[in-house]
Amino acid sequence: xxxxxxxxxxxxxxxxxxxxxxxxxxxxxxxxxxxxxxxxxxxxxxxxxxxxxxxxxxxxxxxxxxxxxxxxxxxxxxxxxxxxxxxxxxxxxxxxxxxxxxxxxxxxxxxxxxxxxxxxxxxxxxxxxxxxxxxxxxxxxxxxxxxxxxxxxxxxxxxxxxxxxxxxxxxxxxxxxxxxxxxxxxxxxxxxxxxxxxxxxxxxxxxxxxxxxxxxxxxxxx
Amino acid sequence: xxxxxxxxxxxxxxxxxxxxxxxxxxxxxxxxxxxxxxxxxxxxxxxxxxxxxxxxxxxxxxxxxxxxxxxxxxxxxxxxxxxxxxxxxxxxxxxxxxxxxxxxxxxxxxxxxxxxxxxxxxxxxxxxxxxxxxxxxxxxxxxxxxxxxxxxxxxxxxxxxxxxxxxxxxxxxxxxxxxxxxxxxxxxxxxxxxxxxxxxxxxxxxxxxxxxxxxxxxxxxxxxxxxxxxxxxxxxxxxxxxxxxxxxxxxxxxxxxxxxxxxxxxxxxxxxxxxxxxxxxxxxxxxxxxxxxxxxxxxxx
Numbered sequence: 001x002x003x004x005x006x007x008x009x010x011x012x013x014x015x016x017x018x019x020x021x022x023x024x025x026x027x028x029x030x031x032x033x034x035x036x037x038x039x040x041x042x043x044x045x046x047x048x049x050x051x052x053x054x055x056x057x058x059x060x061x062x063x064x065x066x067x068x069x070x071x072x073x074x075x076x077x078x079x080x081x082x083x084x085x086x087x088x089x090x091x092x093x094x095x096x097x098x099x100x101x102x103x104x105x106x107x108x109x110x111x112x113x114x115x116x117x118x119x120x121x122x123x124x125x126x127x128x129x130x131x132x133x134x135x136x137x138x139x140x141x142x143x144x145x146x147x148x149x150x151x152x153x154x155x156x157x158x159x160x161x162x163x164x165x166x167x168x169x170x171x172x173x174x175x176x177x178x179x180x181x182x183x184x185x186x187x188x189x190x191x192x193x194x195x196x197x198x199x200x201x202x203x204x205x206x207x208x209x210x211x212x213x214x215x216x217x218x219x220x221x222x
Numbered sequence: 223x224x225x226x227x228x229x230x231x232x233x234x235x236x237x238x239x240x241x242x243x244x245x246x247x248x249x250x251x252x253x254x255x256x257x258x259x260x261x262x263x264x265x266x267x268x269x270x271x272x273x274x275x276x277x278x279x280x281x282x283x284x285x286x287x288x289x290x291x292x293x294x295x296x297x298x299x300x301x302x303x304x305x306x307x308x309x310x311x312x313x314x315x316x317x318x319x320x321x322x323x324x325x326x327x328x329x330x331x332x333x334x335x336x337x338x339x340x341x342x343x344x345x346x347x348x349x350x351x352x353x354x355x356x357x358x359x360x361x362x363x364x365x366x367x368x369x370x371x372x373x374x375x376x377x378x379x380x381x382x383x384x385x386x387x388x389x390x391x392x393x394x395x396x397x398x399x400x401x402x403x404x405x406x407x408x409x410x411x412x413x414x415x416x417x418x419x420x421x422x423x424x425x426x427x428x429x430x431x432x433x434x435x436x437x438x439x440x441x442x443x444x445x446x447x448x449x450x451x452x453x454x455x456x457x458x459x460x461x462x463x464x465x466x467x468x469x470x471x472x473x474x475x476x477x478x479x480x481x482x483x484x485x486x487x488x489x490x491x492x493x494x495x496x497x498x499x500x501x502x503x504x505x506x507x508x509x510x511x512x513x514x515x516x517x518x519x520x521x522x523x
Binding site: 037044045046047055056059060062063068083084087089090092094096097098100101103127128129194 | 256259260261262263264265268271272274275278279280281282283434435438439440441442443446
């Protein structure tokens with residue numbers, strides 16, 4: 001990877017240290033190696049048979065599990081989707097509280113640099129295939145925060161985005177339409193964002209490190 | 223004791239029917255709970271789609287051997303429970319591997335899955351898993367107490383430990399059911415049933431919105447699919463025991479489907495009406511309300 005950005009200082013709790021366990025042993029802990037996975041993402045091939053992959057793609061489209069992580073003000077538009085007025089559960093869209101079980105990340109609105117760091121960690125923990133929906137103008141061109149000092153303006157420079165839903169704020173109907181569009185893309189087998197992320201890993205990491213100045217995690221942590 | 227090999231395909235057929243019924247039933251129950259909230263909820267086939275999707279995920283990571291074995295133990299608990307109790311009374315095909323002392327084995331299998339899950343979730347290393355497992359084991363232990371008391375009361379009442387003989391003793395009309403011959407034991411067992419169905423007011427183990435879903439936090443892809451399969455089989459297997467012990471068993475599949483649906487509905491109705499207990503509240507609730515009923519049931523038999 002190109003190293004054109006300064007390496008930030010490592011926080012104290014991430015430094016290598018020797019600790020004594022409660023039962024009297026002395027062990028060495030290297031948090032960055034012991035607490036995280038080090039290997040970079042790989043491109044995961046589709047199922048060998050076209051029919052099986054078609055079935056899987058259909059199932060992935062009809063079972064979108066959204067990570068319950070509201071990154072910005074757009075998260076408020078998710079609540080009407082869960083509740084009787086719009087009830088997205090009818091379309092196979094459910095909310096999961098953990099990145100391990102979700103396959104859709106809705107970036108809801110503006111993304112501050114501080115949140116971007118958490119978003120990247122959550123995104124990398126999601127299993128392949130995973131999809132990203134950018135919600136609102138802020139994810140497209142910065143929206144009303146276009147000249148803010150600590151929000152990113154273009155989401156697709158940091159994560160591979162499958163669908164953008166424009167608006168400020170987009171109505172829940174717009175979200176449902178966006179999800180239907182995402183379903184079409186998945187069924188067509190074109191939603192390969194996770195593999196794209198693995199292929200262009202260096203480019204994405206360079207972009208991420210350019211804005212995140214207190215980078216104190218490994219390059220890939222799943 | 224001779225073993226007839228034909229029992230194995232018969233038992234697998236039972237498993238197949240029960241698993242599919244379980245998938246549809248849990249979806250229907252989710253729809254009923256959604257209707258209470260004036261939603262329409264998931265489609266009835268959603269569980270199948272989720273299952274295919276989870277098997278179709280490409281990447282899965284492990285945290286160690288027990289992390290693999292956790293869902294396997296969980297599924298073993300559900301399947302084993304189903305295998306060793308007669309599903310349809312009087313049917314050679316669907317009485318599975320039941321034998322003279324199967325009631326004790328069934329009690330063991332009810333607990334087996336939770337223990338396996340505790341080991342697996344513990345190895346995943348996520349703090350929410352550890353919290354969920356701690357809560358789960360303490361609550362399940364408290365809920366198991368009245369159930370065990372009720373089971374002993376029933377065993378003493380019918381002087382047998384065989385589920386088949388208990389069902390046989392209840393035939394001949396609705397008034398022969400344990401529900402009417404020993405109402406205290408049934409009351410204690412049904413209170414315990416609420417505690418083991420993972421629905422409010424006793425869903426502090428999973429506790430969505432608080433410790434995000436608890437023990438399975440780290441589970442994904444095929445592991446999660448195995449656990450989903452168990453979520454379909456285990457409640458039905460448990461209800462089969464309740465049906466056999468307290469509600470006269472079932473002599474045919476339609477009766478089976480109806481009774482299982484109605485018993486399941488009890489926990490759903492209670493669940494949509496009452497808010498969640500904290501774990502110490504629920505343990506106290508079991509000890510104060512359910513255990514005395516169970517003790518009384520044993521004393522009065």
